[in-house]
Amino acid sequence: MDLSLTESQQMLKATAAEFVKTEVPTHVVTELSRKNVGFVPELWRKAAGLGWAGMLTPPQYGGAGLGYTDTAVLFEELGRAPLVGPFFSSGVLAPLVILEAGTEEQKQSLLPPLARGERIATVAISDPAPSFGADSVLMTAARDGDAYVLNGTKLFVHDAAAADYLICAVRTEPEDPNDLTRGITLVVVETGAAGVSVRNLEGFMAAVGQVDLSGVRVPASAVLGTPGQGWPALQRAMQRALPVLCAYQVGGAQEVYEFTADYTKTRVVFGQPIGRFQRVQDHVVELVNNLDGARWTTYEALSKLDDHQPAAGNVHLAKAMASDGYYQACVNSLEVHAGVGTDRQHPLVPHVIMARTLYSYLGDPRYHKRLMADAVGL
Amino acid sequence: MNFDLNFATNPDLVAFQDEVHTWLEENAPRDVPRSADPILYTHEEFEWRRDIGRKLGAKGWLYPTFPSEYGGGGLDLDRATIIQLALDEHRIPVPPYYNSGGPLAAASILVWGTEEQKRFFVPPILRGETVTWQLLTEPQGGSDLATVTTRATKDGDDYVINGQKVFVGGAYEFDYAWTIVNTDPLGPRHQNVSWLMVPAKSEGMTRQSLDLFTVHGAGESPVGPKEAVFFDNVRVPAFNLVGGENNGWKVASTHLEYEHGGAGHLRNIWVLDEFFQYCKETKFRGKPISENPDVRDILADVWADYQVDKLLGMRTFWLHHTKRPMSYEGIQSTFYHRMFSLRTSQRIQQALGYFGLVSDPQWTPNEGRTEVFVRYGLGSLHGGGTHDTDRVIMSRRMGLGRNASESAGQMV
Structure with a gap:
């Protein structure tokens, strides 16, 4: 057993922390959040210049070929800001989907520009649906000669407004009511193509958009890999990608913990620092339990992936605990801060919004706990 | 015991009920545009709300149980209840405009x-002026x-x-x-x-x-x-x-008793009634989302919590207006409401996913009011104290670890 970070991981952590501190100090983060800005091209270019858009991507496709834990170390620091941008969408999830689903030719053409950060991709799975899953894929792609024609709406697509193209989940076969995971196909759709419109959505959420497709024609060559095999490929990619997202949530919860613990020392009411009150201590104790539950389930999942061990149960556990942990950590912090914690200039608010956004992203805790129960044979 | 809020057996009260409803139909039209988000409301809406407040105040219906010699309605519990329920049906909160200090002052x-101070300050407040x-x-x-x-x-x-x-x-x-x-x-x-x-x-x-x-x-x-x-x-x-001068802490005991919910309420949270309705009317894959077993469990949790919230408010309302002795009841209903709102904020998102977060007009449920509740639930932990100070006050009122219980603040 060794639960420490390697030397190179510690160096990466320091570099990433320095980047966040310098490039996105708190007042910048709160300002981006207040204006609902989900993408800062200049920051993206700088980060891509450091190789952060292709951490997991193998070297033969232009990436750094690093491990899951390596990548997670970076994402934990990005989550501390929390820094918005397609770091996960285009830097982790999309490349892993391409690796899982794409042909060799597609990997060679699509992955290097993503790894360099020159192009940005996001994965658009759900149509308007109250929850995540294969049942949320409704859009059909009609075959027309050697092309597909797409009509419909992909909703709550993360980083849609930043993306050059979408990897869109569509149905190319009639639905099998007994198994909705069948017949889903992944199609590359350029956001600049005729009939595609993208907009960022307002709400208590960050960098989430809507994509409308109206008679969009894509060539059959835009299908990633084999038609009808999209959902299993997405599942495999998520099995590898989710723990990295969890690390971002852990970073967010860590930051919230630190400034909340600090506040209990400096805020004085009833004649003493509020941290001396047992009720306030209770909130911070809950907070740190939420943080550490998220952290260690995430680390274990990452470690299993790095060691090529079966990890499904751990991955679903981590996504459930990190989503719930980050969410609850923010609530615990609100319990400590009260009114000032609701001021959009306060560093807590971007975390509250990010925690809410990621809670529903790619399946909420209930969804993942159910898959966890299946995976571990409960 | 009788929890019934139906007055059909008493002709006087039926007549009064009719009078209130007729008056509201004429004076408080339902079709006036109202902002979903209480932060973003217009001066026009403010004026409309002030106008209803003045009219209600002139009739003594704004603060119906306050003494009539100081501008209140001087009405009994039944009539106050009728007014409250009718206003609720018209979705008019009491008071209809932001007046945090009014009833408390x-x-x-x-x-x-x-x-002299009572005669100078109180009537304009109670009449909605x-x-x-x-x-x-x-x-x-x-x-x-x-x-x-x-x-x-x-x-x-x-x-x-x-x-x-x-x-x-x-x-x-x-x-x-x-x-x-x-x-x-x-x-x-x-x-x-x-x-x-x-x-x-x-x-x-x-x-x-x-x-x-x-x-x-x-x-x-x-x-x-x-x-x-x-x-x-x-x-x-x-x-x-x-x-x-320097006697303000005693005055505060009255102020805080009211602010902490000591007058109770008969409020329906119609934002939540709309949320249930939305889940029943909105279909996904041909079925109302309320029939999805996960969503149904969540709706049941919200509903149960909501009933307790209403009953605690009603219990306190009855105690206060029948001038019975009170201890922790006001602050308890405030505390319960805070925690219930926090739980509901999360449950709405568990039921609706991102539809609980989006405020875009094309997608947001109930013109944005559901998303507003999601934010409100997170902020409900504070305001007029916090859930932590609520617990301190409740403990003192119950006399935990003390020989003498702290008594409730003096009310009108």
Whole structure:
């Protein structure tokens, strides 16, 4: 057993922390959040210049070929800001989907520009649906000669407004009511193509958009890999990608913990620092339990992936605990801060919004706990 | 026992019920546009709400159980209930406009003021002629109200005020600020504060908007952005000091009993009724989402919690209006409401996913009111104290670890 970070991981952590501190100090983060800005091209270019858009991507496709834990170390620091941008969408999830689903030719053409950060991709799975899953894929792609024609709406697509193209989940076969995971196909759709419109959505959420497709024609060559095999490929990619997202949530919860613990020392009411009150201590104790539950389930999942061990149960556990942990950590912090914690200039608010956004992203805790129960044979 | 709010067996009450409904149909049209988000409401809506308030006040229906000789309705519990339910049906909160200090100042002045002060300050409030904000919280104080540092110094026939209040008020015009101040910085804690009715037009008072992600959302009247208010040598006649200099902590016991829910409520949270409706009417894959077993469990949790919230408010409403002894009941209903709202905020998102977060007009449920509740639930932990101070007060009222229980504040 060794639960420490390697030397190179510690160096990466320091570099990433320095980047966040310098490039996105708190007042910048709160300002981006207040204006609902989900993408800062200049920051993206700088980060891509450091190789952060292709951490997991193998070297033969232009990436750094690093491990899951390596990548997670970076994402934990990005989550501390929390820094918005397609770091996960285009830097982790999309490349892993391409690796899982794409042909060799597609990997060679699509992955290097993503790894360099020159192009940005996001994965658009759900149509308007109250929850995540294969049942949320409704859009059909009609075959027309050697092309597909797409009509419909992909909703709550993360980083849609930043993306050059979408990897869109569509149905190319009639639905099998007994198994909705069948017949889903992944199609590359350029956001600049005729009939595609993208907009960022307002709400208590960050960098989430809507994509409308109206008679969009894509060539059959835009299908990633084999038609009808999209959902299993997405599942495999998520099995590898989710723990990295969890690390971002852990970073967010860590930051919230630190400034909340600090506040209990400096805020004085009833004649003493509020941290001396047992009720306030209770909130911070809950907070740190939420943080550490998220952290260690995430680390274990990452470690299993790095060691090529079966990890499904751990991955679903981590996504459930990190989503719930980050969410609850923010609530615990609100319990400590009260009114000032609701001021959009306060560093807590971007975390509250990010925690809410990621809670529903790619399946909420209930969804993942159910898959966890299946995976571990409960 | 009878929990029934149906008055059909009493012809007088039926007639009164008809009168109230007819009056509301004529005077409070339902089709006036109302902002979903209480932070973003227009001056036009504010004026409309003020107008309804004035009309209700003129009839004594704004504060129906307050004594009629001071501008209240002087009505009994049944009639007050009828008015409350009818207003609720018209989705008109009481009061219809933001008036945080109004009923609290009126009650506090009726308990602690001189006869002259009662006659001067209270009737315009109860008749809906004036808007009054409460100004309690200060940046350094928060829940610790007794440490107010906004200073009022006697100078001839006036008090001169200097200091700052925060998380107060809302948008647009108000007439009075019902303000707790420090009148003896060297005096012992709880014996150095006083209450002043400060005319809003006083020279030296300035306002600054805050940018908070939530203010209200459970169907209360809209607020507009919360504000900070600054006092720079603001002069107020000594007549406006209520309850005696340095006697303000006693006055606060009345004020806080009301603020902490001591008058109870019969409120339906129609934002949640709409949420249930949305889940029943919105179909996914041909089936109402309320029939999805996961969603159904969540709706059941919200519903059960909501019934307790309503019953605790009703219990307190009955105790208060029948003048029965009270202990922890007011603060308990406030505490329960905070925690219930927090749980509901999460449950809405568990049921609806991102539809609980989106405010875009194309997608947001119930014109945005559901998303507003999601934010409100997170902010409901504070305001008029916090869930932590609620627990302290409840414990004292129950006498936990003490030989004597703390008693509830004196009410009208």
